[in-house]
Amino acid sequence: MSVEPTVASRLIFRGRAIALRVDEVRLPSGRAASREIVEHPGAAAVVPLTDDDHVVMVRQPRKALERELLEIPAGTLEPGEAPLVCAHRELAEETGLRADEMTPLLTFAPSPGILTEEITIFVARGLRADPGAAPEAEEEGLRVERVPLSAVPALINAGDIRDAKSLIGLLLLRWR
Amino acid sequence: MSVEPTVASRLIFRGRAIALRVDEVRLPSGRAASREIVEHPGAAAVVPLTDDDHVVMVRQPRKALERELLEIPAGTLEPGEAPLVCAHRELAEETGLRADEMTPLLTFAPSPGILTEEITIFVARGLRADPGAAPEAEEEGLRVERVPLSAVPALINAGDIRDAKSLIGLLLLRWR
Numbered sequence: 396m397s398v399e400p401t402v403a404s405r406l407i408f409r410g411r412a413i414a415l416r417v418d419e420v421r422l423p424s425g426r427a428a429s430r431e432i433v434e435h436p437g438a439a440a441v442v443p444l445t446d447d448d449h450v451v452m453v454r455q456p457r458k459a460l461e462r463e464l465l466e467i468p469a470g471t472l473e474p475g476e477a478p479l480v481c482a483h484r485e486l487a488e489e490t491g492l493r494a495d496e497m498t499p500l501l502t503f504a505p506s507p508g509i510l511t512e513e514i515t516i517f518v519a520r521g522l523r524a525d526p527g528a529a530p531e532a533e534e535e536g537l538r539v540e541r542v543p544l545s546a547v548p549a550l551i552n553a554g555d556i557r558d559a560k561s562l563i564g565l566l567l568l569r570w571r
Numbered sequence: 572m573s574v575e576p577t578v579a580s581r582l583i584f585r586g587r588a589i590a591l592r593v594d595e596v597r598l599p600s601g602r603a604a605s606r607e608i609v610e611h612p613g614a615a616a617v618v619p620l621t622d623d624d625h626v627v628m629v630r631q632p633r634k635a636l637e638r639e640l641l642e643i644p645a646g647t648l649e650p651g652e653a654p655l656v657c658a659h660r661e662l663a664e665e666t667g668l669r670a671d672e673m674t675p676l677l678t679f680a681p682s683p684g685i686l687t688e689e690i691t692i693f694v695a696r697g698l699r700a701d702p703g704a705a706p707e708a709e710e711e712g713l714r715v716e717r718v719p720l721s722a723v724p725a726l727i728n729a730g731d732i733r734d735a736k737s738l739i740g741l742l743l744l745r746w747r
């Protein structure tokens with residue numbers, strides 16, 4: 396059931412990563428309103444936990460913010476791809492690691508007012524290096540960093556870890 | 572300093588809430604790539620904590636997800652508006668409450684791969700009803716709910732609380 400009935404929908408743009416549409420909707424009051432909606436296929440993210448209590452993270456350039464962020468590995472779902480499969484693939488591509496265990500943590504919406512994207516976060520354990528993986532890292536300017544779990548609070552307070560998926564994954568891991 | 576030098580930039584759409592541009596950038600490898608970037612002015616969000624350990628939340632329709640979500644009060648910065656001012660305004664408009672204390676918790680990026688938005692989360696204490704506020708609620712289909720802090724973990728596990736700002740605000744509050 397549609398939460399706000401659609402009166403009209405107009406596709407503005409269809410790109411490589413996202414599409415943009417504008418929906419005209421009817422509010423509970425009967426008044427019309429427009430909703431600018433960014434369509435995204437969804438994503439998977441991974442908190443890779445080593446046996447010696449480190450998180451394997453990726454420092455990467457983020458054009459939208461014009462700065463580098465320290466994030467957990469993540470990536471967009473390919474067409475028809477399950478989040479679990481995507482999680483294993485992105486972990487290998489970005490860090491060169493395989494995981495024996497991949498446990499779902501939760502699924503969240505980064506920005507539900509404008510964005511259809513939902514991200515499923517997993518915790519990966521039983522990590523081992525796979526020499527055949529990690530083809531993307533150098534090309535895209537990614538740098539892998541092993542972060543001690545004990546250093547995470549200071550990195551969050553300093554604003555160095557500041558993206559939603561990394562914050563939620565790391566905070567929830569600590570909570571549970 | 573630009574993290575990925577811009578070779579060309581094209582504005583696709585400028586709407587009410589967001590704009591969309593496509594940047595052509597140069598990667599560290601020298602190869603060209605395109606970045607689809609959604610521009611957003613930023614936002615403020617508030618965890619309103621009552622003296623008897625409840626969080627005042629808002630249940631609202633989210634067209635992008637075609638479902639209702641239970642979220643903390645939040646809204647977009649007006650031009651030139653400071654996050655603190657926005658936080659007080661949105662709290663009043665969505666819940667009808669004023670806060671004696673509004674303490675910044677952190678600033679985060681909901682989706683740094685595509686979205687320029689950053690959200691500053693505050694904790695509001697010393698809450699009192701303002702009969703003159705809350706003009707928006709009925710028009711937009713918002714319903715205010717007082718949630719016991721002790722019920723938050725179950726609501727997160729059930730996926731009822733699933734947006735980034737609410738998860739980060741509530742998890743960080745518990746962490747600190």
